[in-house]
Amino acid sequence: MDAGVALLFAAAAALLTSGLWADPARRALALNPNDQALDEWFLAYATRAYRGDFSLVTGALNAPDGVNLLCNASLVGLGLLFAPVTLAFGPHYTFLVVTAVNLAATGTGWYLLLARTAGLHRLAALVGGAFAGFAPGMVSQSNGHLHMTAAWLVPPIVWCVLRLATDPLAGAGRTIRRGLLLGALVTAQFFVGEEVLFLTATGLALFCGTYWLLRRPSVARLAAGLAIGGALATLLLAYPLWLQFHGPQSVDGGVFLSRYYSADLHAFTAISPLSLAGDDGAARLASGPAEYTTFFGWPVLLVVAGGAVWLWRRPAVTASAVAALVLCLLALGPRVVAGREQTDHWGPFALLDGLPVVESALPTRFALAAIPLLAYVLARVVDAAVTQTETLRLLVPVAVVAALAPLAPVPLPTQERPAAPRFFTEGYWRTFAPADGTIVPVPLPDSRDPQAMRWAAAAGVGFATPQGWFIGPYGRDGRAAVGIYPRPTAQLLQRAAQGGTAPELTDKDRVALRRDIAYWRASSFVLADWQPGHAALKATLDGLLGPGERVADVWVWRARSA
Template sequence: MLAGALVTRGLWPDPAGRALGLNPDDQALDEWFLAYATRAYRGDFAFVTGALNAPEGVNILGNASLIGLGLLFAPLTLAFGAPVTFAVVTGFNLAANGAGWYLLFARTAGLHRIAALVGGAFCGFAPGMVSQSNGHLHMTAAWLAPPIVWCVVMLAREQRRAVRRGLLLGGLAAAQFFLGEEVLFLTVITLGLFCLAFAATARPALRTVLPTLGTGLGVALAVVVALLAYPLWVQFRGPQSASGGVFGPAFFSADLKSFTAISPLSLAGGESAAQLASGPAEYTSFFGAPVLVVVLGATVWMWRRPSVVACTVVSIVLFALSLGPHIVVGHHRTDQRGPYALLDGLPVFEWALPARFALAAIPLLAFVVAQVVHAALTQTETLKLLVPVAVTASLVPLAPLPLPTVPRAPVPKFFTEGYWRGCAPRDGTIVPVPLPDSQDPQAMRWAAATGVAFATPQGWFIGPYGDGGHAAVGIFPRPTSRLLQRAAVNGTAPALTDADRVALRRDIAYWHASCFVLADGQKGAGALKSTLDALLGPGERVADVWIWRAPR
């Protein structure tokens, strides 16, 4: 936990007034989801909600909605607010990942504690996981992956308790679905590939393994179907569901050169490497040349160990998949198609980002590294010191730096101190000025500060607003939203027409809006106030905001 706190230390002086400098918008979205989950504690939670994108709503399951994390940490959110929960969960996920893999390596694999500690630390704080901590809590919430792996290992290792372990495995898989669905997807893919590679390498007595393993996996599948059939229907066929992936696989693919590069978020990293990824939250394949050399050397040394060989082989497959439909070298797209091209467009895969397949290789590489340290410590005197020193030397450059943070505007007292209740009823609609969207979702924090006690039009989310109902980020803004956005961007109040006033009345009725709110310090605040004064009459000063009550 100390290491997790050090990585997130930039948020701790003032969680509400600090934001992740590399991805503040996803942080605002995460905080809204964490706050929305607290509604479950008053019996008012649904997979499709009109609290965002009012009145049409948002399909929570079609977004990285942090349902599991939100419910688990809801008491903390209720007590201290979503920004504090966000800071805690960001560090907690990294530390819990490391602890989970340490226990698996030490107790299940029987590795030396020092070796298990090295492997666990790499799993928790590898550059890819630290990078994903920039607002992608659904990707770093992978601490149920080690128990899932343990269940599969025990089903294959012991010919007993198949039903009991199958029930546990199914429950863990269902829980991981709500923590992070993409993590569950990557875990299943990786486990399947590992089992195939291990079987081809070790050639175990399938007659003794398959009955127990098959029974356990069958029970687990039955549990998963029973628990997730309805949520999956809602996600893919329910209201506000969307077909197709919204993020292009060609853009979110790993650059071939990135595998030997050091992440800019690591101790030995440099900013020049940043161009090898689609963004600072996607340094998924930045393992560094020293670590890859250690893994290669360890595999050669321990080539008789099927588990080591299988881990290395599957890592190479995952690396290949992470390259996307076309291989990119040094930020240059080549004509060479990658293995992912065979999967591109398939159901489920269309939602996955190719670069994140490299994340699934982290525990595999960690196991190989831990195995070589274990072998050196327990089996040879000549390499007892040399190998751990070499491994440490390869890992030190990857040590994580604290996540960069920046100041952010505080949520107005109008919301934090409850003045909003005089503006709108509970679950009524308050229109932030200008309205939040994917370019600037910070106004979503206003509702989050109240436990999402009122609805917000528009917002930053994935919904069925692309061509033919396909997935898209956000919606087409309504006329009044476009008008206010122009005023904010240009800094001057636009000339108003009767058509603008008619559109305003229609938009108020559509949103079921109770009032409009303009916070101090908003970009173009003078132009926005003049525009709304002209549309709705003089604004009313309440606490630290201007409000305009919607006419009825």
């Protein structure tokens, strides 16, 4: 049955991403195409490790200053793991595969933990695994946030903690081995999804603390195992953490406002627009379609509350319910918002807001850590009904499934997008830039429109790109900011694209161009036919650099012509 459940989850993930399968190069997530372009660049960059480039600070983006990958959701671990797919088929295929695998593998991991470690009935474990892998928060994060849905290492991490805490036969050797395994898993999760690791640690700490208050078990083995795992993880992550917080292009503070990325109180009882019974009007209760993290729906909340009351004598159920409640309260952010109206009530997150590490977290995502805890309560309710009562054996599972049915995800919305030009996919670019030289896409990519970053991704990030969509130290006093302030030539090209007419060029524009070429160390400028304002952009570049060359399906201007 275990293999059948894994196949069921894989089929569900394939259905969820079905809009991309027809042509991944020409299809994009309609609700968040920009983050998809960013993810594809990161996935392509990771393949450089196969050429011996293991740099965590790279000049391949935001040339020549570069980008600190650890200060961004850079998919280092996912990119390395799936690099063979990227090298064989391209980053657009890898994005699609990882989007599906993250959900299916996470659900399967929780199913196995519930069935084999917790010893629950297979039906109960199936219910819990399905909710943990495909809850509305996980589905919404699938819109371009691969680092948030890559939670398939969390069940093994939880397994290590549970075995350290509960195995009565564990001797020193077994405790050491499990502690070392825990440290290795924590290190791996750091590179797969650091924010998920932070949320997992928070959820586990709340659960274990509540459980200890209820039962007061001995924690000697657990403490020893955690110390061993922590020591190994500290040793392995010492340099990456230094690089992230103090290395080149590191950032100070968070870039996203906690009050904006907070959960609306009404969202907890709403049904996600990405669910079978979803209400499009509920979208207004979240900051965006990738942040429907708290859309549990009132039927599920009622079942969880009822189950927690019914099974209150089981400390693990009570601890899960209490920990989930605290996490959901943290998701409300520093000030409670109800129906998009800010109230006068402070949320618990206000006590943490501004603290190191926490300042980079989005409050609403604390609800993601509540998903496995709620899944455990749901699974325990079904298990108790199926295995312990005659009268409720059918009624309770039907009620739980009925509560979950409205949350069943529908396929992620997709849209058409232009494929990367053949100039890049077929290698023509090598004639116009040396290895790791700089090619300037026209107009230059930024956080509002990073699609031109896909050109470098299609070429295996064989050349550097100025500007781009990233987090860097370009805010006030060197604090975190999205992107970099565009240089004069970038501004000129942006005005041409937006206005649709070529501006009147001056000597000042030509002087600025020469300076920008020197700053970027640019080899050439490239313009695709489908770019908005194409005619205006071509006329502008012809005026600045002379007539462009038609190569494959783009126009190219050699920077030396300036």
